[in-house]
Amino acid sequence: MKKSIAVLMGGRSLEREISIKSGQRISNALRKLGHDVAKLDVDQHIIENLKAEKYDLAYIALHGKDGEDGTIQEMLEVLGIPYTGPGVYANVFSFDKIVSKQLFNKLGIPTPRFYFLNGSSFSELGASKILPQIVERLGLPLVVKPSAQGSALGIKLVEKEEALTDAIISALGYSKKVILEKYVDGIELAASIIGKEGPRVLPVVEIVPDNGLFDFQSRTGSGNTGYFIPARIPDKDMKTVQDTALAVHRALDCTDLSRVDIILDKKDRVPYVLELNTSPGMTDTSLLPMAAGEAGISFEELVDNIVNMALK
Amino acid sequence: MVLTFFMSKKITFDYWKHLYSSRMEGMVSSEIRDLLSLSARPDIISFAGGLPEVRALNYQKLERYIKRSLKTDGDISLQYGDSTGYYPLRTKLIDVMAIEGIEVDEEDLVVTTGGQQALDLLAKTFIDQGDAVITEAPSYTGALNAFKAYEARIIGIPVEEKGIDTRKAEEALKDLAARKIQAKFIYVVSNFSNPSGFTISLDRREKLLGLAKKHNTIIIEDNPYGMLRYGGKALPTIKELDIRGDNRNVIYISTLSKMLAPAFRIGWIAAPHPVLEKLTLGVQSAVLCGSTFSQRIAFEYFSDPAWKENIREFIKIYKKRRDTMLASLEENLSGIAEWSKPEGGFFIWLRVPECLNMKEVLADAVRKKVAFVPGTGFYADGRGTDAARLAFCTETRENIQKGIKILSKIIKDRIKLYKSFS
Numbered sequence: 217m218k219k220s221i222a223v224l225m226g227g228r229s230l231e232r233e234i235s236i237k238s239g240q241r242i243s244n245a246l247r248k249l250g251h252d253v254a255k256l257d258v259d260q261h262i263i264e265n266l267k268a269e270k271y272d273l274a275y276i277a278l279h280g281k282d283g284e285d286g287t288i289q290e291m292l293e294v295l296g297i298p299y300t301g302p303g304v305y306a307n308v309f310s311f312d313k314i315v316s317k318q319l320f321n322k323l324g325i326p327t328p329r330f331y332f333l334n335g336s337s338f339s340e341l342g343a344s345k346i347l348p349q350i351v352e353r354l355g356l357p358l359v360v361k362p363s364a365q366g367s368a369l370g371i372k373l374v375e376k377e378e379a380l381t382d383a384i385i386s387a388l389g390y391s392k393k394v395i396l397e398k399y400v401d402g403i404e405l406a407a408s409i410i411g412k413e414g415p416r417v418l419p420v421v422e423i424v425p426d427n428g429l430f431d432f433q434s435r436t437g438s439g440n441t442g443y444f445i446p447a448r449i450p451d452k453d454m455k456t457v458q459d460t461a462l463a464v465h466r467a468l469d470c471t472d473l474s475r476v477d478i479i480l481d482k483k484d485r486v487p488y489v490l491e492l493n494t495s496p497g498m499t500d501t502s503l504l505p506m507a508a509g510e511a512g513i514s515f516e517e518l519v520d521n522i523v524n525m526a527l528k
Numbered sequence: 529m530v531l532t533f534f535m536s537k538k539i540t541f542d543y544w545k546h547l548y549s550s551r552m553e554g555m556v557s558s559e560i561r562d563l564l565s566l567s568a569r570p571d572i573i574s575f576a577g578g579l580p581e582v583r584a585l586n587y588q589k590l591e592r593y594i595k596r597s598l599k600t601d602g603d604i605s606l607q608y609g610d611s612t613g614y615y616p617l618r619t620k621l622i623d624v625m626a627i628e629g630i631e632v633d634e635e636d637l638v639v640t641t642g643g644q645q646a647l648d649l650l651a652k653t654f655i656d657q658g659d660a661v662i663t664e665a666p667s668y669t670g671a672l673n674a675f676k677a678y679e680a681r682i683i684g685i686p687v688e689e690k691g692i693d694t695r696k697a698e699e700a701l702k703d704l705a706a707r708k709i710q711a712k713f714i715y716v717v718s719n720f721s722n723p724s725g726f727t728i729s730l731d732r733r734e735k736l737l738g739l740a741k742k743h744n745t746i747i748i749e750d751n752p753y754g755m756l757r758y759g760g761k762a763l764p765t766i767k768e769l770d771i772r773g774d775n776r777n778v779i780y781i782s783t784l785s786k787m788l789a790p791a792f793r794i795g796w797i798a799a800p801h802p803v804l805e806k807l808t809l810g811v812q813s814a815v816l817c818g819s820t821f822s823q824r825i826a827f828e829y830f831s832d833p834a835w836k837e838n839i840r841e842f843i844k845i846y847k848k849r850r851d852t853m854l855a856s857l858e859e860n861l862s863g864i865a866e867w868s869k870p871e872g873g874f875f876i877w878l879r880v881p882e883c884l885n886m887k888e889v890l891a892d893a894v895r896k897k898v899a900f901v902p903g904t905g906f907y908a909d910g911r912g913t914d915a916a917r918l919a920f921c922t923e924t925r926e927n928i929q930k931g932i933k934i935l936s937k938i939i940k941d942r943i944k945l946y947k948s949f950s
Contacts, residue, residue: 230891233565260571281895339948370891381949382885388945389888422536443539501541 219251219272221523222265222297224288226257229280230369230390238498239277245519246275258282266295273526274299275519276495280365284495285311300526302470302494309468310492313395314363316468320489323467325460327489328479329354330397332363335388344381351377354398360384362391373399400488402479405447407461408496408507410473410518412525415465417458418507422447443503445510453485460487468492472525475504550657551679564890567899573931575900575918578722578874582789584841586834593828597821609820611811612804613639613796617823620830621796624787628754629768630780636798638807641818643752643783643795647674649810650748650779650797654712655680660704662714664692666877666906666915668722671715671750680712682908689868691728692716694735701743713746713779714739718766720753720873723906723917727871733766740777750781753873755839758847760871767798776800786874787839788829792822846874846921852928853920860936864943867918874921877903879914880939883946886916892938898931 223246225239226232239255246253256265258278266274274288274297282288286307292299302310310316320327331350337343351358357375360383361368370390372383387394404423409415424442447454461476468474475496478487496504498519508518567574597605612618618634625632640646647670655661655678663671665684675682683704685697697714704711714736718728728736740747749766770778783795797807811817829835853876857867861878868877878900880886886902893899900919903912920928 228569228895230894236565257569259569335945339944342948344949370888381946385883385942385946385949386885386888389885389891389942421539444536445539446536448536506539 219523219527220254220269221246221251221273221275222254222256222269222271223275223277224256224258224262224283225277226259227278227280227282228258229278229282230365231279234497234499235277235279235283237500238279238502241500241515242275242277242498242519245516246523248516249520249523251523258288263291263295266292266297271297273297273523275523275526276301277498279495279497284493285364298526300522301472302468302474306468306470306474306492307494310470310474310494312364312393313361313491314393316492317395319467320464323463325463325467325489326486328359328398328400330395332393332395333384335392335394338384347380348377350396351380354396357399359395359397359399360387361395361397362387362389363393363395365390400479400481401483402481402488403447403449405449405457405478405480405487406475406503406507407457407478408473408475408504409461409465409470410508410521410525412472412528415462415470417461418504418513419446419510420449420454420457420461421445421503421507422449423503443506445506449480453480453487456485457487460489464489464492470494473504473522551677564894564899564901567894571897572894573898573923573927573934575898575920575923575928575931575935577922578919579922580786580790580874581842581845581921582791584845585789585838589832589834590825590829593825593832596828597824601824605821605824607820609817609823611638611808611817613637613818614820614823614827617794617827617830618796620827624755624830625780625782625798628751628762629764630798631771632798636801636804637796638799638804638811639818639823640795640797640811641815642785642790642793643750643781644670644674645811645814646781646783646795646797647671647750648677649807649814650713650781651675651678651680652810653803653806654746659712660709661712662697662700663908664716664721664724665908666723666903666912666917667715667908668717668750669901669905672906672908675715676908683711684908684911687721687724687726689726691718691721691726691732692736694732694739697736698739701739701745705743711743711745713748715748715750716766717750717752718754719751719763720756720870720875722753722873723875723901723903724877725868725870725873725875726877727760727763728766730763733763733769737766737769737773737777745777747778748781749778752781752783752786754782755787756843756846756874757872758843758850779803784826786842787835788826792826793819794822794826846872848925849920849923849928850876852925853918853932856929856932857936860932861939864936864940874919876918876920878916878918880916881943881946882914884939884942885913887913889916889935889938889942892942893935896934896938898934900935 223239223243225235243253243255286304289304314332317327333343361371370387374380374383384394406421408418422444464476465474475493477490480487505515567576618637651674657679661680662683664687683700686693767778767780780798866879890902901917903915
């Protein structure tokens with residue numbers, strides 16, 4: 217049935233550009249499906265814009281801040297407008313990787329060992345003095361990343377201790393807190409999940425970044441990253457990866473969809489969870505549509521599914 | 529058990545990778561570009577783009593020019609035109625150049641689609657893969673990109689308050705000569721350079737010209753901001769110095785983007801006739817001819833003596849904004865950072881302590897609604913992490929003060945953070 221749908225895109229996050237690409241593509245699909253579509257840039261006028269029309273649904277095509285931290289979901293709850301994707305809880309607990317990793321640890325879901333430090337702890341508490349101990353415990357190389365930032369912005373692989381300071385300062389440009397995480401030598405995997413009751417894992421995508429780290433360039437399709445689908449891993453590993461992804465999806469109370477990023481340790485075959493995305497990219501080089509395509513679900517069908525789940 | 533291995537397939541997003549020219553390899557999307565996409569939002573205080581204050585133009589008059597262009601000779605305005613540009617406009621452009629002391633004829637010019645096409649045409653005309661070209665470092669990104677597109681090897685010469693370091697330029701030219709390599713050209717923005725804001729001193733202009741003659745090469749002098757001087761004494765262009773002699777070594781580029789408006793997409797090149805012939809062929813193969821309509825309207829604009837008043841109005845606005853930004857920098861970053869004090873143009877070049885990476889400062893700044901361009905974009909070799917270009921031409925006085933305050937706080941906080949590690 218024809219619906220009036222507001223596609224929320226753009227916004228204030230550093231991933232604005234990717235969000236606009238996702239939003240454009242989603243809007244085109246919604247129009248093809250016969251819906252009335254309004255593309256709304258999320259700025260200071262968003263409330264008035266959402267109130268101006270009687271929308272049946274808000275399609276969240278935002279990435280990062282506001283769109284994946286629960287902000288926009290909470291506002292839509294207040295306005296009483298149904299929206300796509302997981303709810304406030306899932307967004308709040310997944311956006312800050314420190315929170316989600318703590319939760320994974322508590323639930324026994326494997327995640328690379330890590331320590332986090334607040335930016336102000338360096339200038340006010342002399343936190344830099346404990347860095348040698350952290351390095352000793354995690355070993356080198358280690359991964360330094362901002363606690364709350366998508367698209368791998370600000371992420372650095374530190375191979376030598378001398379490079380640690382610059383990596384931390386760099387990550388703190390993107391977030392107030394920084395994560396120092398044990399580097400796992402493994403296979404990068406993305407497990408996308410869709411479905412309301414009985415969610416299912418779509419074919420798992422294997423990512424082979426050309427520079428060894430799935431960073432911003434690789435993620436935005438501008439590098440020479442290779443993607444293999446389904447991932448080239450034995451069935452036994454595939455099963456543990458899928459089970460882990462579903463466990464994460466359920467643990468964070470995700471509804472309708474999510475994408476779980478995992479690194480499968482080459483040696484011990486443990487699927488370590490890196491993060492969960494509540495509004496995965498929907499561009500023509502994004503992983504969720506890629507996985508759906510492999511499962512025989514066209515982009516329009518995927519969008520249609522997401523809309524129908526949100527309206528249920 | 530390992531069935532998946534055989535079912536797996538590699539995903540291809542771009543089926544035509546094997547067909548692209550090698551020159552496309554170096555052209556990739558950058559993180560900075562994505563960060564700067566935020567600066568287009570109205571709630572962002574943007575020191576990023578050098579956007580002229582087009583609101584200062586008299587729109588009613590422009591409307592009249594457009595009407596007249598259609599009414600009096602619409603059949604010409606809407607038709608294909610001369611590849612060298614609409615002749616009556618060229619007669620006006622030589623008047624504009626004469627104000628800056630350059631005496632040339634209509635026949636010495638070719639009109640281009642903005643200054644950027646001028647750069648592209650010159651690169652196409654002179655550069656083969658791997659050819660050496662000399663630029664200022666930092667230099668205008670648009671020029672670097674145009675040269676890179678033709679796979680030039682860019683040799684960046686540092687700039688100082690007095691402009692390009694001619695001693696270093698000489699060393700570079702000598703080094704090339706010793707290796708029997710011909711530098712194809714030396715590219716400079718002589719007045720209030722983009723991004724540094726520096727102006728090449730008279731002494732260095734003469735030296736640079738001498739070097740070009742000695743090493744049998746060309747200077748491409750780009751002068752988009754020459755008319756926008758807010759203080760100090762105007763210097764003769766390098767082209768003027770060359771005209772006083774044998775007039776062989778300088779190719780001069782300018783644009784109407786800052787004197788009128790960027791949307792007209794009108795630039796031009798003044799060059800020796802044999803070079804002009806090549807450039808005209810270049811125009812023909814690229815666009816046949818520039819927009820006659822646009823050039824016809826520009827002709828009307830320059831036929832009205834009021835255009836000089838517009839320039840005075842632009843100068844008044846930009847001077848105030850420059851002064852505001854300089855005062856704000858002084859108030860907030862004195863003793864912490866250094867910056868250029870341009871006598872005109874659009875840009876201030878900010879240098880921060882080496883420990884800071886301005887790309888990371890930008891990530892923080894855009895979250896706090898301030899944007900600028902990190903310095904790395906103005907170097908061909910990755911330098912410039914500790915620098916930034918601040919455009920003062922676009923924002924209001926209040927926004928400049930507010931934006932510089934926010935930016936300064938981020939810089940100070942990050943220096944404090946860095947110091948806490950040592």
